[in-house]
Amino acid sequence: MTVPESTYRVQLRPEFTFADAAGLTGYLRDLGIGALYASPVLDATPGSTHGYDVVDPTRARPELGGETARQELSKQLKEAGLGLVVDIVPNHMSVETPKVNRWWWDVLTHGRDSEHAAFYDVDWDRGPILLPVLGDDDAVSELTVEGGELVYYDHRFPIAPGTGEGTPQEVHERQHYRLVGWRRGNAELTYRRFFDITNLAAVRVEDPVVFAETHGEVLRWVADGDVTGLRVDHPDGLADPGGYFRRLRENAPGAWIVAEKILHPGEPLPQSWPVDGTTGYDALREIAGVFVDPAAEPAYTALADELGVRTGYHDVEAEARRLVTDRILVAEVRRIAALLHHENTEAAREAVAETMVAFPVYRSYLPEGEQHWETAIAAAREARPDLGDALDALDAQVRAEPGGELATRIQQTSGMVVAKGTEDTTFYRYTRFAALNEVGGNPDRFGLDVEEFHRLAAARDAGYPAAMTTLTTHDTKRSEDTRARASVLAELPGEFADAVRRWTASRGIDEPSLNLLAWQTLVSTWPIEPPRLRDYLDKAAKEAKLRTSWTDHDEEFEKAVAAWPDDVMGDAELAADIAEFVSRIEGPGWSNSLGQKLVQLTAPGVPDVYQGTELWDLSLVDPDNRRPVDYAARREILARVVEGEQPEIDASGAAKLLVTHKALKLRQEHPALFHGYRPLRAEGAAADHVLAYNRGPGLVVAVTRLPVGLAKAGGWRDTVLPLPDGVWTDVLTGRDATPDVATLFDRYPVVLLVRGDA
Known part of the structure; x- marks a missing residue:
């Protein structure tokens, strides 16, 4: 299996193509990166700035340079000794511009008789496919017929063979679809979508034919050795995530595979998934959390209360999730409720909605993880005792047929309710302390102590040592340095x-x-x-x-x-x-940034560096985090660091690039140092301000935490970090290490120590 030492995430778009990514090859090699990690590279909606809106999974995106440029990128990466990890999107395809998605165009043209009708999750029993694109229902009067197509301003739709006679309105009534007012989408949509985005239609990748058609090209690249790793987007939306990953592993046995799976604290990754781990939001929560002082929680709760900001997290979250079930994902909830064998339609709908509101995690994977389903049902019963009969029916039917359509759809949809209700609503309402409001985070848990961090890091080393770890992604609410x-x-x-x-x-x-x-x-x-x-x-x-x-x-x-x-x-x-x-707060923020970066780069897992974050990057949620990166400045600083410069900690961010480069190079050149995990504990007055650990017998990492409190208390004073026997040298400065923490951290607030015989 090809597990990279590290990855570097780039956001490909028409303004940053395969050729531009290829131009980074030398820089990434010198920085110490093991693999380029690219956003989706298959053909997407014209002009897409992110690539998750795939329209044709059978070819490399022409706007990025197409197949020729893709092959050249792979060639240059191979020559430089770098792998290529690509982001794939099995859950959905874009239908925003129907004509560029030939499969969807065919479905609209021929309806159930289309050879691609089974590719999309359409509720055919409810009649023509509902397309909510009009300003309102009356706008059907504005339709025209041009060039054998039905036209509404910039929107064009196919006309089924033999149905083109008469007025545009008459033609429209004969089609396998109906154009309706856009506001009807949330409540009446007849195809499954990605969250509340009607332009992204869900794909039935559980069908082996659909899997083969949607994955064939990427799997060819894997077989050719051009792609060494796969990052799988949103597996929680799939009908059978475990089955999907098993099929993917069978077809890509040598690839490094990571799942974009968000785990709540204590939630295990389903052990039947043959993946190398998650994409790292769990690691982000743990690493960022250990740099937050839990003692501040009462003060921030008091401030929020004083300002009129709600502080009952679970009440805010439940209210936000209920908003999603009752106003945003109404069509999905109704479709699920219709599958429940219960005589009261409204009670069935409310039981389904309440159960998804109550989920303690994003979704269950029945029959695995049955306790999460039990918890959701129990919480729903407590919240709505009046729905007892409907909830009993729901529970019984789901347990009786864990692979049935009802169980499948409620599990697929619960993840959307949780993500939309929590990440995309609660995190903007519950603003007591925004640094905690992160994808995969739990804002009601105020920080993480050092011992808990050690326990979780050791567990990752034991269970998923090849999982990705991250501090910034294209989906994070704020970049790592903003959060720090x-x-x-x-x-x-x-x-x-x-x-x-x-x-x-x-x-x-x-x-x-x-x-x-x-x-x-x-x-x-x-x-x-x-x-x-x-x-x-x-x-x-x-x-x-x-x-x-x-x-x-x-x-x-x-x-x-x-x-x-x-x-x-x-x-x-x-x-x-x-x-x-x-x-x-700027200086302490830089200290936090260096600390969390060194931990991410050296702790168990495969660290990802998000584009540009090798220097300070004070970005916010997308699209802010997709701004162009100044690679000329980064190359110039890296050249100085390679020559031996030890930059000051200042606004240039050069100190962060030093830490990033040194840690990555050490991982790349001495991978044997990065096996195992053992906590190290400082002693003395300021011991709580040190986070330290061994990675194998020859490597010690130590960083400063809570620097403001440290300064207020009088600095390091008598604090020492007892080191294992041997002569230890700091890779960042070249100096021999001493147990005296004040001396250890007098140049940088972090050290990366290697024993002489290692």
Whole structure:
């Protein structure tokens, strides 16, 4: 099996193609990367900036350079000794522009008689496929026929053979689809989709024919040795994730395979999945959490209460999930409820919805993980005792047929309810301490202590040593350095609370949760350009769905939010106050950044470096995190580091590149050092501010945590880190190590120690 020492994630798009990625080969080799890790490379919707909207899985995307450029990229990576990991999307395909998706076009043309009718998860029993693209239902009067196609402004649809006579409206009535007002989609859609995105139609990849057609090209690349690893997007949406992974492994026996599976604390990865691990959100939660001071929880709860931000996390989460079942995924809930053998249709619908609201994890994988299903049913019964009969019927039917359609669909959909309700709604409403509001995170768990981190790291080493680990992805709510600086706020709860009170009195946003989120965002990304902050706050306000949303706009509120960044930064006195506060958390934020990066690069697992984050990167949620990366600057700094420069910790971020390069090179050149995991514990007055461990007998990693509290308490004082026998040298500085922690950390707040005989 080809397990890379590390990966480097790039976001391919028409402005950054296969050729541009190939141009990074030398830089990535010199940085110490083991494999390029690319966003989806199959043909996608024209102009797509991310590639998850695949329209043709049988060819490399022409807008990226097509097959010739793909082959050249593979060739250059092989020559440099790098692997290639590609992101694949088995759950759905884009139907936004029907004509570029030839399978969907054929389904719309021929309906159930299409040779591709079984490719998509369509509820054929409900009549023609519903396409919610019109401004409203009356807009059907605006349809025209042009070039043998039915046309609505920029939208074009096929006309079935022999049905093209008469008015456009008459032609429309004869088709295998119906164009309706866009607002009807959530409640009436007749095909399964990706979350609430009607432009992404779910694919029935559980069908062996569909699997072969959708995976054949990528598997050919694997067989040819061009692709060495696969990252599988959203397996929770599949009818049978375990069966899918078994089929994938059979067809790609030598590939490194990681699943984009979000695990709740304590939730195991299904052991029947033949994968190497997850894509690392569990590791992110653990690594980021150990740099958050749990002692700040009461102060931030009090501040949120004072400002009118709700602090009952589980109540907020349940309310947000219920919003998803009752207003957003209504069509999906109804389709599932119709499968339940129960005489009361409404009770059946509510029982299905309540069970998905109550899921303790994203989904169950019956018959595996039956306890998660039991927990959901029990919680639903407690929340809605009036639904006892319907819940009993649901529980009995699902248990009787764990592979049946009812069980399958409710499990597929529960993941969408949890993700949409928690990640995309709750995380923008429950803003008590935003650094915890991360994909795979649990905002109600305020940080992680060192002993718990050690336990979880050892478990990863024992169970999934080849799992991916990450700190930043294309889906994270904020980049690792933004999160690292935001984590410092846990060490200054009183000072930040006072600042927020002052700032809110001066320029507050008239919605408490967004107001508290905005100030945390501003200080953790300062100095951010107003347009970037404006776009982020607009997205945050709409995702929260409190005062406005993507579909129901409060124009006045949105206008006020849009003006806020310029108003704040244009207020000289306020801006100076914010800048002064940021100056106090910037240095500790850099310390956190270096600490969490070194831990991620050296702890059990295969570390991924997200594009550009080898320097400081204060990005927010997509599309902010897809901005172009200045590789010329990174190459120049790397050249200096390779020549031996030991940069200062300053705004350039060169110190982070030093840490990244040295750790990656050590992993690459001495992989035997990175086997095993054993905690090391400091002793003395500031022992709690050290996180340290052995990776095998010849490697020690030690980093600083909670640097503000450390300084307040008087520094390291008598703290020592007892090292195993031998002469230890810090790879970052070339200096011999000493047990005295003050000396150990006097150059950088992190050390990477190798024993002389190693």
